[in-house]
Amino acid sequence: MWRSIASNALTLLIVMMFLGGGLILWGQRSYRTVGPLQQAICVRVEPGSNMTKISQRLEQDGAVSNGTLFRLGADYTDKADQLKAGSFLVPEGASMEQIVDILTRGGASTCGTEVVYRVGITRSEIVLRELDPATNRYVEKAAFVPGTEDQPEAFVQPLTQSDTRHRIALAEGVTSWQVIEELKQVSVLTGDIAELPAEGTLAPDSYEIKPGDTRAEIVARMVDAQAALLDEAWKNRVDGLPLNSKEEALILASIIEKETGVPDERRQVASVFINRLKQGMRLQTDPTVIYGITKGQGVLGRGLRQSELRGETPWNTYVIDGLPPTPIANPGKASIEAALDPAETKFVFFVADGSGGHAFAETLAEHNANVAKWRRIEAEQADQ
Incomplete structure (x- = not known):
């Protein structure tokens, strides 16, 4: 009889060990497999919060299938006490393992x-x-x-x-x-x-x-x-530019930045100024005149007067030859690159075309025609 009882107990122990091992494997697989979240959510971890509260909320929000298993997995991987306060983006289908990593790795908030x-x-x-x-x-x-x-x-x-x-x-x-x-x-x-x-x-x-x-x-x-x-744009500059230093490139880039808000025009605008510099023509650009008046401290808020176009300041490119002594604004990456890699054109003139962009010209006659067209557009807009 005792032999029978011992045999049954051993059998039961083996079954329990087998079931326990299967349960552990199931838990590990569930912890690492794709989660039930159908759409990304933002999880806010309050200062002083703990993994128990977070696991309950994640289960309520449908981010994890089992809050207890989520918490046990965090305990098992020694991350239960590593929660970081903040707001964190949890992507759709994130596994419990991934969510624990997101909430404990630290760094700046990624949502909220x-x-x-x-x-x-x-x-x-x-x-x-x-x-x-x-x-x-x-x-x-x-x-x-x-x-x-x-x-x-x-x-x-x-x-x-x-x-x-x-x-x-x-x-x-x-x-x-x-x-x-x-x-x-x-x-x-x-x-x-x-x-x-x-x-x-x-x-x-x-x-x-x-x-x-x-x-x-x-x-x-x-x-x-x-x-x-x-530095990067200067290193990649094209040959033959009439620019002797990075400072001169920055000055030209700032003028390009102020002359057009159309991204596709930057290299064409740059070509106009590069061609003028090569030919010894004055740049004759209004934004430099404005900077000479405001010194960059605020917006002029009105049109330029003829006396201002003729007035002598270090930045008035209607009066001075070449580039002004300093940039007139902080140019972005695209304008810096345009200054050092302009389009290959023969343009030396441009004027607004009424669409937000500019009409470019190689000759004064073409430019005068473009100016006349722009004046008509201005008159029509004034009558509306």
Whole structure:
């Protein structure tokens, strides 16, 4: 009898071990397999949260099939105590293993709320955006112009949340003065800027920032980015350009930036100025005259007067020969590249064509005809 009992117990033990091993294999497979999430979601981890709370919420949201298994998997891989506060994008079909990695690896938030400080040429604003996980696109929720409008209520909570992302976006063609003035309005930054950066040395781009970053640090990043862009473009420049230095290339790029907002025109506009420099013709471009008046401190807000076109300033290319002494704005990557790789044309004239672009010409007669056409368009627009 005792032999029978022992045999049965051994059999039961073997069955239990077999089932236990199968259960472990099932758990491992379930932990690593494609998850049930049909569409990406944004998971916000509050400071002080724990894996138990997160697992329950993930199960409720349909991101994991079994919250307990999710938590046990995090325990087994020693990641249960490594949760990072923030907002994180969890893609559709993410496995439990992938989700644990996303929520514990750290780094900046990858979704949720974002405050963007947009520095524009004629208008700067602060924008509140929210990432739509389904489309992976940001949706604008609110905006205001600092100094002229009150901050909307919608900004109050996001500006105090530790997982809110912040970024500064510089439009191509803004001046250094405009950038610095707007950086002063960014309340999450600290410190002062000792001196105005040289015109043209700040790269128009989007920069992620963190509360507590200093303004000087952000400016240094912008300067380094522009220097890298200029170095690369200068290294790849075409032969035969009438430009003797990277500084001259930056000056020309800034003029191109201010002369056209049509991306496809940049290399043609560049060719006009390159051809004029080669032929010893004056550049005769209005944006340089405007810079001579404003020094980049704000927008002129009106048309140029004849006296201003004739007035002598170091930047008035109707009066001076060659390039002005400094850039007139901060040019973007495309304009820098256009200055150093212009289109091969014989154009030496261009004028607005009424479509937002320009009409180009090789001869004065062609140019005069284009100007006459533009005057008719201006007259028609004035009558409307």
